[in-house]
Amino acid sequence: MKLDKILAISGKPGLYLLQVQTRSGFVAESLVDGKKITVGLKSNVSLLSEISMYTNTEEKPLVEVMRNIAIKENEGPSISHKEDNATLLAYFEEILPEYDRDRVYPSDVKKVINWYNILQAKGMVSKEVPVKEEEVAKEELTEEIPIEEKPVKEKAPAKEKKATKK
Structure with a gap:
């Protein structure tokens, strides 16, 4: 069950799905009737996942x-x-x-x-x-992946700059 994009908006009945973020707030779609609303940044909004x-x-x-x-x-x-x-x-x-x-x-x-x-x-x-995305990422990282070894080229030492008088 993913609740990370489901919102409860104070003063509005039902739940909303976060659609897009805008400069002045965001657009959310009602899970009850499907209507889209714009919500300002000053509105009291809670993510169900929190x-x-x-x-x-x-x-x-x-x-x-x-x-x-x-x-x-x-x-x-x-x-x-x-x-x-x-x-x-x-x-x-x-x-x-x-x-x-x-x-x-x-x-x-x-x-x-x-x-x-x-x-x-x-x-x-x-x-x-519920499986957290972090745990899924860790599992993917722990899988053994063959790594090709490439020879490492050593860089030549940097040339020293001569001081110039004016």
């Missing part, structure tokens, strides 16, 4: 929380985000049992479930363990 949920011991990245929902629902849709708070919190406790009940509010749970359902409708959820 959001985490509080747990009793640490912060869990949103990617892991979404993956837990995908596993529970077998990559299908989850419950509606419009359920009552008690139902939402009970459902979320199944997804992330160690979540911090003092710092994670019902409104946060509603957002996560709503976002999951939006991404699921677009086929963007997965039960697969």
